Amino acid sequence: MTQIIRSLADLSGRYDALFCDLWGCLHNGVTPFPAAVAALQTFRAQGGKVILVTNSPRPKSSVLKQMDGMGLPRDTWDDIASSGDATQAAMLSGAAGPRVHHIGAPRDEPFFTDFEDDLAHLTATADITRVPLDQATGIVCTGLADDLTETPDDYRAKLLMAKTKGLKMLCANPDIIVDMGDKRLYCAGALAKEYEEMGGEALYYGKPHPPIYDLARKRLGMEDARILCIGDGVHTDVQGGLGEGLDTLFVTGGIAATEFGPDFHNPNDDLLLKWLDGHQLSATYAIGYLR
Template sequence: MIDVASEVPEIAGLHELSGRYDAILCDVWGVLIDGKRHFPQAAAALKTFRDRGGRVVLVTNASRPDDEVRRQLLGIGLPQDAFDDLVSAGELTLLDMIARKGQACYHLGPPRDNGLFEEAGRRLGAPLRKVGPDEAEYVVCTGLFEERAEIPQDYDERLAALKARDLTMLCANPDIVVAIGDDVVYCAGALAERYAAMGGRVLMFGKPHPPIYAAARERLARLNGAPVDGSRIVAIGDGALTDLAGAGRAGLDCVFITDGVHGEELRPGGAAVDPAALARLIDAAGARPVALARAIFW
């Protein structure tokens, strides 16, 4: 286990890091929104960072195209001036789907994610060929069909059948779980993990995997007119195996939000951070945050 004897500092707000960074790559779920509402203080802090010349790109494992994610965020009240751009795992999955033009795909996930396939059709100029699992040439996994009533183990037989056909799975959201309000539900990553354990080939496009960080840095370079040095970029997120691990793999600093998805583990009873719990998460992520914060404040 990684030694955390020298404690990771806890900051009260982003002002404590002012001047150290030119850009923020910010997680969305658990940091800016809970799926039902946005967090005004977080939005205000990011706006202040931008007002002082910084750039903000949201980096999300949402399984929907960028434009659809943007509409969802604005629809629940997140101000447009809180960020410059965003990149989603769904957008990167979409680009891979388009590159497979002509191949038939099976959608493993809820109907609400149909926007991903409709957008693929728009960009291709013809409907994407969606078929059943017995006819498919690849699989796009966006989640469980009934996330509030099912668990990943319920899919073992279905996944085994896909593996028997040696189908590649595109995982549009590597998250294992996500909090929606007070509920915690399984995501596409939980199914992809089980498929990989069976020997199935899985392509992951979101955090902690490299493609989404490369895409985010491309967006920053476009906004800035030139690449932003990695030492001047900080990632902010609440997931140890996604945000913290991904920042570490990308060579970026990370501010780890402690009141997010790991809140009950890190702060049992709402108390101070449990050092042993923090050590376990750092060890699991294989990366150490530059700072901790309960939430995003300026």
């Protein structure tokens, strides 16, 4: 049964490391959450390690630039593992073939140019060319070109053409939606879902799928660590943690906040358990907001 806790400090001494989600837990896409920042700083000050595990389709360098831009202190975390990093590794390994077509925003361009040092063994031998869709052997989808105005319906014709050509889609962000401030936006996962419903093949590298956890463990660099996965996505953070055999802390005040009663800081126990049962999932712990 899921245990509701008041703060991360309630779990003091139980875990060596945290795999912590970013969007919805540490920030809302615009500003950091001070209480969440303080909680992670305290965990690290007590000897714990924090890996930010994010479904951002961008490489670590771009995630870091975004966090710096919104003022997220660097002493909040030890390292970052992004879905973008894990998808880069797949692309460089040939999962989409040698000629890839990109579906995504101009801000995602670093996906094709900025690679972390632990991918150097792949960049040394990869021969990937970006091409128009009609010349492609596969697709890399980092999101919508303009997520402020577009929806998956705007991509139906392009996706149908890709499906007809039998192209694999590498989905660099399995999230369906995300809240940016008070605006809800579609992510790459929404296009991948649409593609699969048409009969196309989509491959995923972020939460809840294993590649991003393999990368996070590599960057954690600790043997036999007691790891707690933290996040507000029941089908990404919670399901992913469960799939890895790890304990999970579900942040109820994130994307599903309205499901658990009017007090977003204190989820209703009965509503929470009923909602989790409906999703056939059970987090180890739950908390209103990370603090």
